[in-house]
């Protein structure tokens with residue numbers, strides 16, 4: 001469903017859905033069903049042959065998930081979305097949709113620790129080579145590219161360094177080489193629209209800000225519909241050669257009648273079909289509830305985080321504060337070029353006293369939760385060296401920017417006075 005609205009506040013409430021066609025329900029119903037009755041054998045045959053789009057089986061599509069997919073695609077200015085079971089599955093499928101054993105992709109070093117492990121170990125074990133490059137130097141992406149490079153991968157606002165990724169610079173380099181850029185926009189929904197800056201695909205862990213209430217794990221892909229896969233020819237064998245698992249379909253060809261959705265169509269009907277990482281309709285409902293207030297919450301998150309960063313900067317026990325709004329030079333230019341309406345709600349800081357001070361600070365928190373999550377409406381904190389980044393080798397840990405005394409905050413939407421008071425009393429104990 002196309003909507004006449006363009007403002008994120010309106011799209012978050014009305015994108016992709018008006019009322020339920022079966023019941024006129026205004027809230028999106030939870031279609032908790034595995035399967036869908038075919039009208040007759042011709043209808044079934046058409047659906048399986050993709051001559052007609054419609055519901056077949058919830059591993060592949062579901063009407064509740066469909067609203068979330070459409071709404072997220074509308075918010076990001078994409079052509080179609082695909083919901084799945086977790087952010088990790090969205091990352092995995094975003095790469096696996098283009099790369100097969102023997103292929104490679106180029107990734108920014110500045111990644112969530114789980115993504116780093118997935119790329120450096122699990123995908124490598126499956127024969128897909130990751131080439132890590134430093135994102136402060138966009139040309140490094142070009143140098144790492146060869147004829148088996150299928151995509152580039154990066155995060156908009158990667159923690160812990162919080163250096164905003166040079167989306168336009170790398171997307172342009174990619175387009176000159178015929179390579180699409182996939183952007184993980186988990187930490188910057190609404191405040192950044194990577195497709196506007198040349199990215200081809202956006203992925204989310206909806207677990208974070210989209211859900212916003214810390215209840216459900218989920219992931220989502222938005223296809224920008226702005227990349228010419230067919231022109232890429234041999235670079236994209238998964239999209240441009242006959243698929244033996246789908247009666248020889250060539251996806252860049254087969255998608256034509258449906259719109260510029262070859263990438264997300266293949267991901268849905270081949271990868272979701274085979275790998276099975278579907279989102280449950282109940283979780284899709286939870287994410288829709290979160291999404292409806294996402295623009296409002298992002299504003300409150302960003303405002304509080306800016307106040308926290310400013311406050312920490314003046315504290316004697318804090319040696320460094322990491323926040324895009326406090327950066328200068330090229331990093332600040334990028335933050336201002338790619339973020340609008342705020343600098344996100346992640347704040348990093350380094351404590352005098354290293355690892356032990358980090359532990360004492362976390363143990364003293366009373367309101368902030370000590371959890372391995374970001375993007376909850378509640379304020380959250382973690383000490384990466386002893387948790388999220390502890391499984392990485394010391395070298396890999398340093399490459400991702402985590403030092404022993406580093407603490408990451410995901411600033412929530414509580415009253416700012418209560419947030420600052422909790423931080424101050426924990427700093428006193430650190």
Ligand code: PLP
Pocket residue numbers: 086087088089091112114115155184186187204205206207217218219373374
């Ligand atoms: N991407 C980023 C930036 C994340 O922070 C996370 C989780 O922390 C993920 C991806 C993975 O998402 P999920 O936990 O939903 O699998």
